[in-house]
Amino acid sequence: MRLEHVNICVNEPKSFSAILCDLFGWHVRWEGAAKDNGFTVHVGDAESYLAVYAPAVTLKPEAARYRHVAGLNHIGVVVEDLDAVEAKVKAAGYVPHSHGDYEPGTRFYFDGPEGIEFEVVHYD
Template sequence: MKLEHVNICVRDPKATAAILSELFGWHIRWEGAAKDNGYTVHVGDDDSYLAIYAPAVDLRPEAARYRHVAGLNHIGVVVDDLDEVEARVKAAGYVPHSHGDYEPGTRFYFDGPDGIEYEVVSYA
């Protein structure tokens, strides 16, 4: 078994997908009309993806991470070259933080589009 996808709400799925494609080398797998008159973009690789969804209603502000049940704390992305991705993150205007080098890998975090935190980790 494997995890296929995670579905997250954002304000502009096309813009978020474009940024994540640039940062992680992903591609758009599908996009189109979605549940409740919303719009979704599936962005990722051939094995897994993020379903980036914008409903046709106003979104409520995000809740504090790590502080509520069923909350999204962060999304972890495995990369081959941590330094290369960190350079892309910085070039896109995001600030890497919480660097760590502990078993089994090296990582950093950044707050990306829509205030969603990403953990970028390399096991190389």
């Protein structure tokens, strides 16, 4: 078994997805009309993706991370070249933080588009 996708709500799925394509080398797998008059972009690779969904309602701000049931704390992405991705993250105007070098890999975090936190990790 494997995880196929995760569906998250954002305000601007096209721009959100474009940033992820640039940072992680992903591609748009599909985009179009979605549930309840919303719009979705599926962005990822051949194996898995994020379903980036904008409902046809005003979204409420995210509650504090790590403080509520079923909340999104962060999205973890495995990369081949941690330094290269960190350079892209900085060039895109995001600030890497919480660097760690512990089993089983090396990682950093950043608050990305729409304030969603990403963990970027490389396994040796």
